Amino acid sequence: MKRFRGFTFRCEECDFDLDIECAQKSTYGSNVNKQIQHFSHGDPLILMEVIDEDKEVWCRACEKRCLNNAYSCDSCQFFLHKSCAELQQELCHPVHSHTLKLCPTVDDDAGLSCDFCGEIFHGFVYQCNECQFHLDVICAQLPSSETRGQKQTDHFGHRHPLTLRLRDDEDDSFKCRACDESIERCLGPVYGCEQCKYFLHESCAELPLEREHFYHEEHPLKLQVAKYHNCALCGNRIEGYTYRCEQCDFDLDVLCSEKSEEDRVFCSGCKKQCSGLTYACDTCKFYLDEACSELPREYEHFFHPLHKLTLQNSHLGVYCRACEKKCCGFTFSCRECKFHMDVVCAMKAEKVTRDPDCYIPHFSHGHPLKITDEEWNTKCLACSKQRLDSGLIYGCKKCGVWLHKTCAELPQKIDRHFFHKKCAGQLNLEVRPTLEPGLRKVKCWACHKECQGFLFRCEICPFKLDLACALMPSIIPEGTQTKHFTGHGHPLQLRQINEDATVRWCSVCENHCVDATYECSLCEFFVHASCTELAPIRHPFHPNHRFELRNKDRFTCEACLKESSGFTYDCHSCPFSLHVGCANLKPKIQFDAHEHYLCFFDSLYAKVKCNACRGEIVPCSGKKNKGEMEIKEVVRCVRCNYNRHLVCGPLPCTIKSEDHKHDIQLEDELHEDESGIYYCDACERKRNPEESVYRCTQARCPYVAHFDCMKSEVFLVPFIAQDLCNLLENVPFKPEAQNQMFYAIFVLN
Template structure:
């Protein structure tokens, strides 16, 4: 026997749904039809009932729960089964009497039929309940309706059987009923969960439009998204016109950039036309290829900044100061970059993050990285001249060298189509000044592309040919990346011997000792910082766990208080009767 039923010595039972004891009734001996007071369906054979109150129960209906938690129509509070002489069911809007699932905190009541309607997961039923709407939904043939019917989720025309509430003009495709009730870590609002609510009016934070109806809402913030923005596909979804993307907090539209309208991609910073994903509100552009070719949202142990975590951030500033390549350009005001979580001033371009330090210089303790871009504002540590392009950088120590100033960079090069050698020479040449003047528009005689006027070139005096370093970059890199102790010629051996004598120089030894001492102190402080940070994070996690536990206990206490009050009302009514 169910715990909701108590059996008396005379065979009668006490059920919480009725104030009087119930006894077995043989309906075969009854003249009038008898209906179950819970499901309202016809009773047959033997049932439990109270003839005085005309109250009868199917055996199968006696296990009805006294309390329902998180009902689809009213998930905020628990619903308790009580008897009410007159009430309006919030599920079907009908005036009812008798048993009702009642919220003790709100003016909300459901009749038993609406409380136990099947869900959309069940087989096709005439009526269902769904958390996306506060009323019961009826199976409807839209082809028999006078007006066109549109789905309240996807806004598209409905043509096949659907579920809907005609009173609220709310309709759902079968495929749209599977939308989630809650979304965790949404790209537009990753810090808190978004829960589906019905609102009379709100402004969507995704598309900035005034909306009404269903909204995904953050309980902690004034943040709301319409369903369309909340459920946008990702960039790799074929044929998507609108997408959500990890690089931006608004929906992006796929557009063709017309001729004459220049756009800079925030990811690669290249200027181009063609197909882009665009946020018109923020003037945000993203190549279709850059949108799909995703870089990790966070990076640990990056060689440019190994001690801290880096994450992708969008910047809309007057300029962007990249700590990797050193570029500081005003047109980079709209850019995506990696930023250190602990050092906000340390940031660098996404494309710079792909570079790997691989070039050794002398006895320097870090490897250098080759940057093949123009516009570096600093000067070379060796020759003191400006570094216009093709430079080496130790990002950790903020040291920059010309590629050609590397001790192993070749001073002469051979070319298979030239009889003479090419010599590394300062620019501009006398012949350049003669031919080009002082306009600064110099060109490489090999690739015929513009080259920086101040950058050294490989020059053949006999043929009067000058070559930009980029045309011989593979040969130059092969020279500078050869290990210094390898036997590849007398020059390399001389460099190696010179390097060994350099490291034993007393002044250099003193530098190394001081560097090692400071590095050890830095490592000690960094370990201490990480330990303290871990303790803080642990305490925050414990605080959150305790807060969740307190909320759960508070909810359980409230539920017991409601049950206690319901039982008190029941006992009082028994005494009075």
Template sequence: MKFQHFSHHHKLIFREAYEKEYECAGCLDVINGPAYICEDEGFAMHKVCAAMPPQIQKDAFHPHPLKFKLVDIIVCDACRRFSANYIIYKCIYCEFNLDFKCAVAIINDENEIAKRDDEDLRRTTTPHFSHPHQLTRCKVSPMSELGENIFKTFWQSSKLKCVACKQEVQGTLSFICLPCKFLIHESCMNDMPMQVLSSPFHPHHILHPRPFFNAREQVRCYACGKKVNGFSFYCNTCDVDFHVSCAKYRTRATKHSCHPHNLLQLGKSIIKGISCHACGHKTCNDSIFSCRKCDFNVHPKCIPLPSSFEHKRHLHPLTLTSPFAEDDSRDYYCDMCETERNPEIHVYYCAECNYIAHIDCVLSEVLEPPEEMLLDPQRMEENFDDGSLGSEMILSVSFHPHPLIRNDDYEEETIFVCDRCEELCIGSRYSCKLCFFDLDNKCATSKDETQKVREVKTIVNHFSHPHLITRCILQTEPDFDLTCMACRQRLCGIIYACTYCSRFFLHEFCLKHIPEEVQSSFHPQHPLPIFPFPSESGPPCKACNEDVEGMLFFCVACNFPMHYSCAKYQFREIKHNCHADHHLLHLGKGFFGDESPQCDACGEACKDTLFSCLKCLFYIHLECISLPSVVKHKRHLHPLVLTTLAFENDYEEYYCDTCETQRNPEHDIYYCKECNYISHIDCVLSEVEPPEKIIQCLIPRSKGN
């Protein structure tokens, strides 16, 4: 038995569905039993769910008719749950929504709604200083696999997190603004202060709340470096933003000779993704010492700290230990200064007395470790678990105060920027484990004292990439082949590189001129905003069909991803009988790069100019399409010759003399040498103004030649 459901374009077959084989597109529950199924696309519905009509009306429950809508995220007005649904029912006159389960309950029995309702979930909307719109109280329901996929499509995230504490909100009472994707725990909203008087990350100024609404710029937290969504605490004097959790974070400052500034002790909730500058490990499971001004981070085990210490304030020796929380209390205190402490950071501890003290309290009266301790290779070896530094070469140079340790990273192909010659290098280097300083082998062993070491690195936080990128120089012929993430051309000269993920590179010119969104000729319906991501490869570009790496321009509404170079590419269209269904795009050799498609006529690679229908993946050479090579046109006195030569005016700009608009210099043109007259191909072959006479045609390529 076949059945046509209003929510699916194929007919459904009624058969037995086995456990965990399908999820119902209506109620989103796992189907175990008879169901209506489309095997081609994995679509399935329970029999009772498939029986739901496309429109319902229950005047006693809601005065207006409710019509179905596909794929949406709502707060149900019956049960007040936030959920992602494949089918919802929406009022055609007002902002009233029902999830599918509540709609089924209303059809069967209005009293069934009470079974899904929650006494704590009263219909509540309220204003709050953290957001410019009214917030709706709801409960976040656990999602099925189908619901999670729908949520990822709309929310562009895999997890629902509170803008205040950054923790997940599933199963909790929360307040939400759906259009802005703003979500906050009810407890966080009630406990949020109107201002932060003294944040340890910014103690000199008061931080005031700043709500974001449709903010196009990427705002990053000054404390943890992560992107701020929806709301922040802000210092207007210093122009810095903080997450709510970071602004209120409890920490301690410690002075140490490994760094000129005070180091803050940070725990695992704030240091995700931060790497230690001593051991290089990017995963810090315990805590770190950090200078946020210099972005300097180091593990407690990687700097000279006493592992055991006798203090006059306590009878027994104190031992440095990992973050420590008492089992019998939720309040954590330092027994030395008798103030509250953060259970995420290292402490000095006496197991015999259960005595706990801040690191800075214990070391406040102790002299800093002597400089010789930092230069001792044996001491540095002890700072690593595997002791690998014991066999490494340690170098001392006159222009840097700390020892430089030889690292051989040929296998990992790690890139770095040499602080002496400023070149982008790969593989073996000498690096300082206590600060930002790297030398390539040539500069490390050079005896040229006249060569200066650059005083300041140019490191920028750019919207095109989630990590900091460094300005550097790339040799004309380096040992490794790299391309720009924007223009996809070979890199040389002054560039910007991400040394963290070792895969992101931009020409300096591209970095200065790349926009945050592109209005593309390939997708004129909507602008394409930029989506930076650190993964090696992304979805295929809708224009060239190659995987997008490092930087994506993407229309969420249409699921339309593109390279930047493709998104801004300017093309022309012609109508030709060799492909009557669609117009053909005139594309140049720079569009596809090294991956040239094959011509559908002769089978050879299209390495120069070509005509293409991207919808059908149809490609054809200029020579393989029936085009005239010499024509006479009424818009010009002399014959026009089809040529690949590019001509420019005195201002290095390229124009068509027929339509008087700018042209792409990669495209072939019709040209009169006598008058220096240049025209687009489609202008000469226009259906409105066709050529008067075709004097000569191109000789097409033969297959296999």
């Protein structure tokens, strides 16, 4: 009589119980012969279903102990397992070419040697009378692959070799060390170590050491002995072997690892595979695991403190604000703010309640941050700096997000700041928004650098400060004259700089700083005291709007066409910028062929076409190509983008030529007829009708000459030199440039 846990067949009236195994034996026994006549014994054998545990009974066929279901002859003390009594009397076995016959060994102490395993055997054997070949009944029932010599295996789960053998009644009291199921669950042979009583079902011993599984597709699972692990599928404690992913801390017991994809059921709430207790509506194919069935209808979450979040089904195209992945299943949402979190991310906030010493909530990340000293390859989310020491940090391992402990404890509001005195709004700590391609970068209004990580933003105006500027203490010595300059956010200190000191350049006008200069010790920023007083201006280059001094990342000066960055006079109404130096230029040159005054430039920084000769004016940094003039000096109307080589104008409209009897006058272009083919009467070569020419003033005279062919005549005109002298007196330029320009003009031809 054994004590049993589990299901029983019971008669309440009689207080009678049968466990499942014994109940099945009773049913089974009704269909078998209670008495047989076996060839190995002269007396009839009677079937015994239950044998007294205190009585040792041994099977004469396999020499193993009988515990139940044995045929016996009590008078002779002859016993056979029921399975041994039903062995085939003739057998064709792959280890021998002849038919083997079952027979008992001679009843003596010598026994017979099994020709397969070499052991002495006293029970039944299969023998070949022709060859005197003997095979004991245990070896005869081994699988064919094992009978070829692979009777033992070295298994990772046990230190001794495991031997493959048939299961006997004694084994039924043991459990398989892999699946934790009874040995009798499988009818086939078992691998075992008799010394340690360590047994494995044959199928469990031959489990693959590594397998891909649909329930964990990220990484392969490796077979190992379980140590305090729970199965991710059924939720039970694993006793035996586990298929484990160390990287993800994921485990499957042996039985769950054998399940197919057709057995999968997914929770309608979190879209994960259901494990353990599951609520189901089979009609609708709706399933909820135990955790999702207990979700609250409303939830207060630290990542969205303005409103409570409501549990609802997600809609297409909704993304979780914590992990930034597409939501599937249930979400906690705020309809007013269009804020959504999937249930898995939202419920991670419970870690803060359960373990407040290890986890903190932080506004910058939707998952709680765990205090840790692990190494991280990424930068701090707040200050965008690497981890420089081995101190504690707060991090989310799943998302790869972490904060320095000091950054996690930053104040989230600043009431008043010395960089932000003109507005009454407080500064709130925010995470820098992720920039979409093509969007402008977020700039700090103090240092004008791109904000990396967290920033402080005014709740009223668009003012922004990066962490370094927002938390910067006032380090200016008492009594020092300071100035807050619009073009630089940090306070500036007034200093006197000597001529023999280290060369410093003004950040506004880009000239050498001497005497009174304002300096920012933090940024190596210098500016003339006079440049800090520059007021808004109006300029004849762009007379309709006012210019203000601004600091820009990139701009193109509309006067000299140079691309640059830094300070510029910028039109507040349209995209028109001027270098501070170019703002000093004034158009003073009057030319009859153009309505506006022209301005002289030493050179330009982009190619433009001369409106006189139609040739390109080479920029100061460009290389001369074939057909381009070497002279870079130009007179220019910035308003109209009207340009002329200095040698091409201002030029006399009418001149006398030694090659022609009439006066000739300057024309911007000339189409004489519709033929499309035109010639120069001076050099007798084809000419471009779009280029400037000199033509005869007489209506009936068809004389036309290239502009280039008349250059020598132009520069011989007496008043040209005087006009150029008057021109150059009013234009600021270097003295050496004047000599070069005169030389280039008067030796050209």
